[in-house]
Amino acid sequence: MLWGTNAGKSCGGCRSRTKMLYRQVSAISLAVALGFAFAPTFAEAQNYQFNSVQVEGNQRIQTSTIVAYTGIERGKTVSAGQLNDAYQRILDSGVFETVELVPRGNTLIIKVTEFATISQISFEGNRRLKDEDLLGLVESAPRRVFNPSVAERDAANIAEAYGAQGRLASRVTPRIIRRSDNRVDLVFEISEGDTTEVERVSFVGNRVYSDRRLRRVVETKQAGLLRALIKSDTLIEDRIEFDKQVLRDFYLSRGYVDFRVNSANAEVTSERDAFFLVVDVTEGQQFKFGQISVSSEISEADSDTFFDALRVKPGVIYTPLLVENSIERLETLAIRQGIDFLRVEPRISRxxxxxxxDIEFVLVRGPRLFVERIDIEGNTTTLDRVIRQRFKTVEGDPFNPREIRESAERIRALGFFATAEVDVREGSSPSQVVVDVDVEEQPTGSLNLGGAYSVDDGFGVAIGLTENNFLGRGQRLSFNISTAQDSEEYVFGFTEPHLLGRDLRFSLDLGVSETDSSFSEYDTKRAFITPSLSFKTGENTLLQVRYLWDRDEMVSRGDDSNGDPLAGPVVRNEIGQGELSSSSVGFTYTYDSRITGLDPNAGFLVQLGADYAGLGGDNEYVKTTAKLIAQKLVFNEEVTLRATFEAGALSWLSNDSSRSIDRYILSTNVMRGFEPGGIGPRDQSAIGTTTSNYDDFLGGNYYAVAKFDAEFPLGLPEEYGMRGGLFYDIGNLWDLSNANTTGGTIVGEGGSFRQTIGFSLLWTTGFGPLRFNFSKAIKKESYDKEQSFDLTIQARF
Incomplete structure (x- = not known):
């Protein structure tokens, strides 16, 4: 019963809902029908046809120019989409602040508001960067249309420039000041902020090299008490990226082929005024060269001959530089043997x-490409031939990519150009290439003002005027004046690095000098001229041949207050010879193993020289010198060990006697612990009947000195530039053959070896290198003149 009652009620509700649904369907059908009926009329409302175009609000821009931006033709049907494109084209022109398109019947009205014109640009709040420097960073310019997006880019560029100086908190806000006639003044308000210092640079994961050693590699330095003298203690992103690369190069050159920089994170200090830079590294294992072999895929290239040309040996610590040098050596040998297009492929087995x-150098035939021409652009001052001289390749030669890369480095090494880019592109045929050289000139002249101090010569001033690219010819012209308390020198110099277009350096120096040393009882005057030629005789060797003409004399200082001569009888004999001239030829042969040495932490330098005087002039002699320097870095390259040996011999051939200024006199640069002339033969003749004696140093015909140095860190931050040193010197100066010793009382002619020990403080400052030597002679003669302290300062600014 209950179910039936409910069923009846349900059926009545069903009829009611059916009537409602019928009414809704009828309404929807009517709407759809009306929609189809009026559809053509709606579509036609979105198309336009304009017989005229009116522009409102333009002041500087011509109406015809704005209409041209739209691309709308009169009388032609335009859709709503095309009208929107016209609007966008006008807006994209960048000269309007607002744009509005209003269709009115057959007329299109374009309403625009032009951007204002920039009247002037100014900067406020800048002290570190000058206005002229900032103007070079912005795109906005006076008499151009002001564009807000461009001004924002300009502000970002300025902020980036401050960030490059470590001022990461700098803020730059562009403001406009409206003027009459739709003009504005653009003002960049700058808040420079403080430099963000790097309080500490530390490394994680390094076991072989200490933090102190790695800090010497990277450019980013820790801030310290002397931060005013350094500019590398600010946090700069580009510098950090550079530091990552130099760390890779440092480890790779020492055989750590798996080295990688995992991260370099800058963490702000709790005071938020500085950063901690933490560099996470993985060193890996050190590898050495294993088996070295050469194989040839070219019939005319004998692998044994090329193998004999290699210098790298098994067991040597691996470095990519030695591989590159070996490839260059083999390719150079191929050129000498007339084998073109030979390439060397190093195949490495781990x-x-x-x-x-294991390195296998495979000789293969490269692509047959020739250099069609070398195009040089951008050299407004430097002559083309100066740049072409950096290339060993000329037009028509086989193309060698390695030689082109090395030529680019030689061009950059000239120092004549701010930028120098060398690119290669295809020439007139697939078998030819064109080498493009694009350079940007930079100033090459300099005026150097400097000061110097030494215990030997006192305070002095140095002025130098130098032009390294004289008349764009790549020649060096210089004039230097050096004045000290006890000496003066004026020298003119000229250098032609490529005489007659060859790798032959010609130099000419001429000058005059005077000395008034407090260590001698006479003055000297000298004039000289010396041309020389220098050229490489091998991969590590250099030969210089020279001619020297000089005229010099010893000048008496007169008598003392008692009427006695200041100089002893031997020196007076030499002064009495007056002006004498020498005309000599000589050479210096230099071998430097550091250029292509197998050990980057060790090397030695050998110099041998000889001069013969007798080609005219008053004097005739043979003077020979020898120098040997060996150096090695130990204890993770933090300690430098150096041994130096110097020796010289003078064989006097003239009928006249030699003078002190002709013989060797040891300065403090040669033998530490003694005054200049402090060791060697001396004249100690008595003065009349008094107890006073003369005490003149006379020099010697022979000398030999050995010096041993150890330089080490003092535990101070590396950026302070302070290192310590210990040294031991042993040397001798003897013999007065061919000297006029009449009337003199000579001591020390036979000579004896003196010995000195000492401590050095080496300080590299923003004013120049300072060296403090504290020494003690542990073996000497009673007549020697000690000098327990020596300070040398040389500054250029």
Whole structure:
């Protein structure tokens, strides 16, 4: 019963809902029908046809120009989408602040508001960067249309420039000041902020090299008490990226082929006024060269001959530089043998068990490409030939990519250009290439003002005028004046690095000098001229041949207050010879193993020289010198060990006697712990019947000195530039053959070896290198003149 009642009620509700649904369907059908009926009329409302176009609000821009921006033709049907495109084209022109398109029947009205014109640009709040420097960073310019987006870019560029100086908190806000006639003044308000210092640079993961050693590698330095003298203690992103690369190069050159920089994170201090830079590294294992071999895929290239040309040996610590040098050596040998297009492919096999890398240098035939021409652009001052001299390749030669890369480095090394880019592109045919050189000139002249101090010569001033690219010819012209308390020198110099277009350096120096040393009882005057030629005789060797003409004399200082001569009888004999001239030829041969040495932490330098005087002039002699320097870095390259040996011999051939200024006199640069002339033969003749004696140093015909140095860190931050040193010197100066010793009382002619020990403080400052030497002679003669302290300062600014 209950179910039936409910069923009846339900059926009545169903009829009611059916009537409602019928009414809704009828309404929807009517709407759809009306929609179809009026659809053509709606579509036609979105198309336009304009017989005229009116522009309102333009002041500087011509109406025809704005109409041209729209691209709308009179009388032609335009859709709503095309009208929107016209609006966008006008807006994209960048000269209007607002744009509005209003269709009115057959007329299109364009309403615009032009951007104002910039009257002037100014900067406020800048002290570190000058206005002229900032103007070079902005795109906005006076008499141009002001564009807000461009001004924002300008502000970002200025902020980036401050960030490059470590001022990461700098803020730049562009403001406009409206003037009459739709003009504005653009003002960049600058808040420079403080420099963001790097309080500490630390490394994680380094086991072989200490933090102190790695800090010497990277450019980013820690801030310290002397931060005013350094500019590398600010946090700069580009510098950090550079530091990552130099760390890779440092480890890779020492055989750590798996080295990588995992991260370099800058963490702000709790005071938020500085950063901690933490560099996470993985060093890996050190590899050495294993088996070295050469194989040839070219019939005319004998692998044994090329193998004999290699210098790298098994067991040497691996470095990519030695591989590059070996490839260059083999390709150079191929050129000498007339084998064109030979390329060397190094194939490396890794042996993880014994930590070695086997290198097979494979000689293959490269692509047959020729250099069609070398195009040089941007050199407004430098002559083309100066740049072409950096290339060993000329037009028509086989193309060698390695030689082109090395030529680019030689061009940059000239120092004549701010930028120098060398690119290669295809020439007139696939078998030819064109080398493009694009350079940007920079100033090459300099005026150097400097000061100097030494215990030997006192305070002095140095003035130098130098032009390294004289008349764009790549020649060096210089004039230097050096004046000290006890000496003066004026020298003119000229250098032609490529005489007659060859790798032959010609130099000419001429000058005059005077000395008034407090260590001698006479003055000297000298005039000289010396031309020389220098050229490489091998990969590591250089030969210089020279001619020297000089005229010099010893000048008496007169008598003392008692009427006695200041100089002893031997020196007076030499003064009595007056002006004498010498005409000599000589050479210096230099071998430097550091250029292509197998050990980056060790090397030695050998110099041998000889001069013969007798080609005219008053004097005739043979003078020979020798120098040997060996150096090695130990204890993670933090300690430098250096041994130096110097020797010289004078064989006097003239009928006249030699003078003190002709013989060797040891300065403090040669033998530490003694005054200049402090060791060697001396004249100690008595003065009349008094107890006073003369005490003149006379020099010697022979000398030999050995010096041993150890330089080490003092535990101070590396950026302070302070290092310590210990040294031991042993040397001798003897013999007065061919000297006129009449009337003199000579001591020390036979000579004896003196010995000195000492401590050095080496300080590299913003004013120049300072060296403090504290020494003690542990073996000497009673007549020697000690000098327990020596300070040398040389500054250029």
């Amino acid at each position: 042996n993880d068990r014994d930590l070695t890398l």
